[in-house]
Amino acid sequence: VSRRAVLKVAINAPLPGAFDYLPPPHADVPLPGTRVRVPFGRRREIGLVLEVTDGSDLPRSKLKRVASVLDQQPILGEDELWLIGFTSDYYHHPVGEVVAAALPALLRQGRPFEATVEFIDLTAAWDADSLHALARRAPRQAEVISHLQSTGSCTKDALDLAFPNWRRVRKPLLDNGHIRIEERLAEPAPNERREAADGPTLNREQQAALEQLRANDGFCTYLLDGVTGSGKTEVYLQVMRDLDAAGKQTLILVPEIGLTPQFVERLEQRLGSRPALLHSGLTDSERLHAWRRAAEGSASVVLGTRSAVFTPLKNPGLIVVDEEHDMSFKQQEGLRYSARDLAVARAKRLQIPVVLGSATPSLDSLQHIAADSYKHLTLSQRAGGAMPPHLRLIDTNRHPGAEGLSPPLVSAIDAHIERGGQALIFLNRRGFAPTLICGACSHIADCQRCDSRLTVHLRDRTLVCHHCGGIQPLNDTCAACGAQTVPLGEGTERIEEALARRFPQHRVTRIDSDSTRLKGTMDRALSMAVSGEARILVGTQMLSKGHHFPQLTLVGVVNADQGLFSTDFRGGERLAQSLTQVAGRAGRERQQGEVLIQTAFPQHAFWGEWLNGGYHQVARFGLAEREAAGWPPYSRLALIRASGHQRDDPMRFLNRAAELAREARAADVRILGPVSAPMERRAGRYRGQLLLQSVRRGALHAVLQQLRNTLHAEPAARRVRWSMDVDPLELF
DNA sequence: AGCACGCCGACT
DNA sequence: GTCGGCGTGCTC
Numbered sequence: 001v002s003r004r005a006v007l008k009v010a011i012n013a014p015l016p017g018a019f020d021y022l023p024p025p026h027a028d029v030p031l032p033g034t035r036v037r038v039p040f041g042r043r044r045e046i047g048l049v050l051e052v053t054d055g056s057d058l059p060r061s062k063l064k065r066v067a068s069v070l071d072q073q074p075i076l077g078e079d080e081l082w083l084i085g086f087t088s089d090y091y092h093h094p095v096g097e098v099v100a101a102a103l104p105a106l107l108r109q110g111r112p113f114e115a116t117v118e119f120i121d122l123t124a125a126w127d128a129d130s131l132h133a134l135a136r137r138a139p140r141q142a143e144v145i146s147h148l149q150s151t152g153s154c155t156k157d158a159l160d161l162a163f164p165n166w167r168r169v170r171k172p173l174l175d176n177g178h179i180r181i182e183e184r185l186a187e188p189a190p191n192e193r194r195e196a197a198d199g200p201t202l203n204r205e206q207q208a209a210l211e212q213l214r215a216n217d218g219f220c221t222y223l224l225d226g227v228t229g230s231g232k233t234e235v236y237l238q239v240m241r242d243l244d245a246a247g248k249q250t251l252i253l254v255p256e257i258g259l260t261p262q263f264v265e266r267l268e269q270r271l272g273s274r275p276a277l278l279h280s281g282l283t284d285s286e287r288l289h290a291w292r293r294a295a296e297g298s299a300s301v302v303l304g305t306r307s308a309v310f311t312p313l314k315n316p317g318l319i320v321v322d323e324e325h326d327m328s329f330k331q332q333e334g335l336r337y338s339a340r341d342l343a344v345a346r347a348k349r350l351q352i353p354v355v356l357g358s359a360t361p362s363l364d365s366l367q368h369i370a371a372d373s374y375k376h377l378t379l380s381q382r383a384g385g386a387m388p389p390h391l392r393l394i395d396t397n398r399h400p401g402a403e404g405l406s407p408p409l410v411s412a413i414d415a416h417i418e419r420g421g422q423a424l425i426f427l428n429r430r431g432f433a434p435t436l437i438c439g440a441c442s443h444i445a446d447c448q449r450c451d452s453r454l455t456v457h458l459r460d461r462t463l464v465c466h467h468c469g470g471i472q473p474l475n476d477t478c479a480a481c482g483a484q485t486v487p488l489g490e491g492t493e494r495i496e497e498a499l500a501r502r503f504p505q506h507r508v509t510r511i512d513s514d515s516t517r518l519k520g521t522m523d524r525a526l527s528m529a530v531s532g533e534a535r536i537l538v539g540t541q542m543l544s545k546g547h548h549f550p551q552l553t554l555v556g557v558v559n560a561d562q563g564l565f566s567t568d569f570r571g572g573e574r575l576a577q578s579l580t581q582v583a584g585r586a587g588r589e590r591q592q593g594e595v596l597i598q599t600a601f602p603q604h605a606f607w608g609e610w611l612n613g614g615y616h617q618v619a620r621f622g623l624a625e626r627e628a629a630g631w632p633p634y635s636r637l638a639l640i641r642a643s644g645h646q647r648d649d650p651m652r653f654l655n656r657a658a659e660l661a662r663e664a665r666a667a668d669v670r671i672l673g674p675v676s677a678p679m680e681r682r683a684g685r686y687r688g689q690l691l692l693q694s695v696r697r698g699a700l701h702a703v704l705q706q707l708r709n710t711l712h713a714e715p716a717a718r719r720v721r722w723s724m725d726v727d728p729l730e731l732f
Numbered sequence: 733a734g735c736a737c738g739c740c741g742a743c744t
Numbered sequence: 745g746t747c748g749g750c751g752t753g754c755t756c
Contacts, residue, residue, distance in 0.1 A: 009756080014733055019756040041755040042735060056756075063756055097733095718752085 005029045006056045007066060009047035010084075011040055012100040012108065016708065019047070020056040024066040033074025033081055035107070037067045046070065046110050048099045050081060075113045075295070076102075080312045083346050090345075090701075091726050092708045093335045101335050102310035106288045115186040115292060118156035122148045123180050140169045145178060156181075191298050196241065196272030199234055200383070206235050209377040213239045213355065217317070219348050223324075223365050224357040226379030228584025229386055229548075232357045233263075235379075236320050237270050239355075244271065244300040248317025251294075251302045253309060253339055255326035256280065257545055261523060262530075264303065271301060278304030278311060306331060309339040309346065319347045323545065324356035324365060325577055327729055336725045359584060360577040360615045363570075363623055367633040370623070382588065389555070389586040389593030391611055395602045403498040404490035409556045409596050410502060417506060417535050421553030421591060424537045425495055426544060426582045428562070430512050431455040432494045433487030436463060436474075440483030449684040456487045457514070458494075468683035495558060496538045509534035511543045544582035555586040557597040564604050567678070568731050569631045576610055576618040630693070632727070636700050638692045639731065640707070642722040643685040650688035651676065653716040657690050660710055664703045669694040685721075691731070 007030065008018040021038055023029045030036055030049050038047050044067065056063060076084075084102055088095040100108055107113060126134075126145055135142035144166050148154055159166055173179045202210060209224060213235070226232045240250045252275075254263070259279050267275055276290040276299035293299035297314030304311065306329055321329070321340050329339040340356065347354035356365055356374070368374040382388065399406040404427075413423045433456040436445040445454045447465040454463040454472075461474040478485050487494070496510040509525055516522035528534040529543075532551040537543060563575030579597070587593020599607070609617045627634045640657055642650035654674030661671050670693040677687040694700040704724060711717055 006756095011755085012733085013755075015755075017756095021756065038756085040734095043755090045755095058756060 004054045006053050006063065007036070007049050008051040008053060009036060009038055009066075010050050010096040010099040011038070011045050011047040012096045013040075013045075014094050014097060016094055016712075018050050018095055020058060020063050021047075022060075022063050022065045024069055027069060030066070030069045030071075031074050032078070033071075033076040035070040035075065035110070037070060037110070039064050039067060046108065047096070048076070048103075050085070050095065070110060071113060073113075075107065076312055079316075079346075079350055080310065082349055083310060083342065086345055086349075087335070087337055087342060091335060091337055092701075092704050092724050093337075097335055101307060101337075104288045104291045105284045107291075111288070113292065113295075115188070115289070116183045117186040119153055119182045119184055120148065120156060120159055121153040121180055121182070123177055125149070138169070138172065140166075141173055141176075141178065144169060144173065148179065188296075188298075192274060194272045197269045199237060199270055200231075202231070202234060202238070203381060203383060205379045205381060206231055206383070209235050209379065210238050212375065212377055213353065214242060216353060218353070219351045220353045221344055221347070221368070221374045222353060222355045222377055223361055223369055223374045224355050224377045224379070225361050226357065226359060226377075227382060227388070228359040228581065229382040229588045230359070230379035231383035232322070232359075232379060233266075234383070235377075236322070236355065236357070237267070239318060240301055240320075241271065243317040244273075246317070248315050249294070249297065249300055249302060249313045250318045250320060251304075251308065251311065251313060251316065251343075252320040252322060253304060253306070253329070253343060254322045255328045255545065256305050257328075257542055258323055258326070259303070259305060260526070260547070262526075267301065267303065273300055275299060275301040275303040276311075278302065278308040280305065306339040309342045316350050316352055318352055319343045319354040321354070321356045323358055325358045325360050325362040326545070330727075330729045332730070334723075336723070336728070338727060338729075341727065360580045361619070363573055363619055363626065364633045366616075366619050367623060384589070386588050386590070387592045389583055389595045391583065391595045391597070393602045393607060393611070394596055394598045396598050396600045401598075404495055404558050404598075405498055405502075406598055409558075409598060412554055412594065412596055413499075413503070413536065413556065416554040416594070417503070419553070419591075420551070422529075422532055422535055422537070422549060422551040423554040423556060424539070424543060424549070424552055424582070424585055425499065425556045425558060426539065427490065427492050427495055427558040428540050428578070429491045429559075430466070430493070430514055430540060431464065431491035432458040432497075433489050433491055435488040436485050437488045438478035438481060438483055439486050441478060441481040443478050443480040445479065445485070449681070451679045451681045455491065458487070458497075459514075467679065490558065492538050492540060499536050499538065503536060506535040507533060508536040508538060511537060511539035513540070513542060516542070541578060544578060544585065547585065548588060549585060550589050552585055553587050553591045553593050555582055555593070555595045557582065557595070560597050560599050561601060564599075564601055564606055569626065569629070570729070570731075572606060572618060572622050575606065576615050576622075579610065580615040630695070635693050635695050636697045637728055637731075638700055638704055639725040639728040640690040640692070640722060641687065641725060642689070642720040643682075643687040644720040645685060646719070647680075647686045649716070649719040650674075650686055650722075653714070653720045653722060654688050654690045656714055656716045657707060657711060660707055660714075661690075661692060661703050664706045666694070666699045666703045668696055668699050669703050 005023050007021045009021050010018050032049050034049050036047055084098050088098045224232050276293040278290050294302040295312040302311055321343050324340050331337050344354050369376045394406050394408050399408050416423050435453050436456050450467045452467050455466055457464050463472050463474050492512050500508045511525050529537050529549055583595040586595050609621055642653045644650045658671050672691040674688050674690040
């Protein structure tokens with residue numbers, strides 16, 4: 001085999017499939033999962049060996065040889081390679097780009113997998129006189145040299161400790177040849193273990209859920225369906241501790257904004273060891289370190305966001321997807337994978353259980369419960385005996401208010417604060433006002449590159465397009481006629497300002513992606529919210545997820561109506577999820593919570609369903625509707641998107657794609673469209689899409705496969721950027 | 733995606 | 745004469 005071996009190598013390029021190479025000269029054939037350096041076109045690339053076979057579709061003379069092997073041992077095992085292949089097939093995406101998504105940046109760039117330490121050493125001995133002479137010109141350099149003189153060879157960490165700012169003289173020291181830096185393999189760090197803190201006693205439902213999870217160590221998908229505040233995390237924690245004791249690891253995936261320092265701290269205390277963290281706020285070397293701890297098995301818990309689903313695990317025992325309904329588990333560009341769905345696929349492959357947790361499960365998961373393919377674990381009681389909040393609508397037709405705040409809402413805020421409570425005002429719209437209109441000619445400030453209006457940000461006096469990110473200075477006079485302009489409608493900034501004026505004696509804190517852009521401001525704002533120092537909180541979705549504010553008793557929703565008339569068939573599900581999640585922030589301790597929702601459409605059917613039957617009632621109606629209409633989860637969807645600089649280009653391409661799809665003659669695949677996107681122009685590009693739908697996943701994927709192969713060669717494809725989105729979450 | 737080749741326009 | 749614009753083609 002070894003002489004005839006052909007290596008299938010994944011390379012990070014938007015090209016389908018892997019590339020065939022011959023093994024390196026005078027070396028063993030590298031195993032699947034090892035990185036190799038290969039010539040690729042006119043450049044050299046780092047690739048990953050996916051497979052070792054004994055043949056190629058190309059003539060042997062066309063094959064180049066692997067230049068060198070980067071890893072002595074595979075850095076990914078068979079199960080991880082399987083997941084990469086599965087992802088590439090399922091999402092019809094180039095395997096090299098899947099590998100790139102699965103590997104930390106430093107490994108992609110060829111850094112060693114093993115931990116290394118920089119050792120710093122003097123190149124020559126120094127006598128007192130020459131050191132003195134240097135000290136006059138370069139005192140910092142001299143200090144470092146004299147330190148190294150006394151310690152001898154020294155690790156970077158030790159030097160950091162002695163001279164926190166030595167990095168500033170690192171370069172001159174190296175350039176002058178005074179020091180040399182050597183990378184050596186690090187000793188494996190001892191695994192710090194502390195006493196694990198005990199948690200609260202579980203209630204009957206939590207205990208029952210725990211027993212079910214303990215009873216099985218093979219593959220099974222559980223839906224842990226627990227109302228907000230019911231203590232889902234306690235259940236995971238107990239199972240994780242059991243597994244840890246048995247030497248098994250848990251991979252836990254959370255939405256981006258669910259990964260708060262408070263959550264990590266709690267996990268760490270209860271486990272008695274440090275979880276390996278993988279999220280976007282880390283440096284590349286921190287991420288590599290966490291990845292290595294997961295792969296080597298020294299971290300018993302691996303906690304991360306979407307891309308952590310690919311993290312290798314030495315002894316996998318359980319996968320948890322917390323807040324499984326959250327849309328951030330689906331990547332919305334490039335490789336459009338769903339980490340939740342891949343988590344289930346991975347658990348099945350590994351034959352281990354997977355727990356999907358949510359207070360507002362996706363309709364897809366609820367349909368699996370109905371079909372008996374997931375196991376249902378229910379937590380219906382709030383932990384610690386807290387009462388569910390009281391919900392009430394405010395008809396804004398009968399109670400019109402100034403600047404988005406109706407009189408009943410304002411007096412409720414007043415009353416709750418008087419009683420020592422805290423109020424959260426929720427509005428899913430950043431900025432001061434969504435529209436800037438001219439008072440004389442009604443001209444509206446719009447984005448030059450998108451079919452959208454500009455949002456007024458008064459604090460920094462800018463007009464911002466929330467679709468392309470374009471910014472321009474705010475002008476008080478109309479661009480068309482020169483008259484005075486007026487901000488129209490409300491965003492969080494305006495609500496914050498109005499509340500600060502109405503309640504000057506209380507602190508109002510706004511939490512949205514604008515107010516928390518600076519590093520650390522988020523943590524500070526959250527701790528003020530938790531301590532109760534901020535009496536009134538104003539915020540977007542960011543504030544509604546996963547936080548616990550002990551003193552919060554009132555939640556006010558300023559404008560829920562945008563969600564009532566969504567064109568997307570998932571609109572109702574989304575609205576119910578976000579309202580239920582934000583409502584769940586109210587009254588999680590002794591005090592009963594109250595939730596007030598302003599709407600101009602109190603008679604809308606949605607309100608009846610949600611107020612009377614809660615989230616699960618909306619879900620039942622929603623599922624029935626989808627079954628009648630044949631939407632997911634009762635069918636499968638795939639979307640082909642295209643965009644181009646000329647309006648006709650995407651449509652011409654998509655029409656051709658529709659034609660090819662019809663020629664594929666898959667009888668049970670429906671072809672809907674193409675249509676232009678509702679916001680046709682975005683960031684200067686015209687956009688369109690073609691929807692494919694089928695009850696049979698296999699049929700749909702066969703068509704996608706065929707399209708993937710043929711569309712590349714289409715002349716119309718050269719004038720557009722196009723992509724496939726399997727199981728799209730956003731249809732528009 | 734990169735990267736080269738190639739074929740036309742406006743510069744020292 | 746040549747520098748550089750981006751259309752086209754290729755990567756085992």
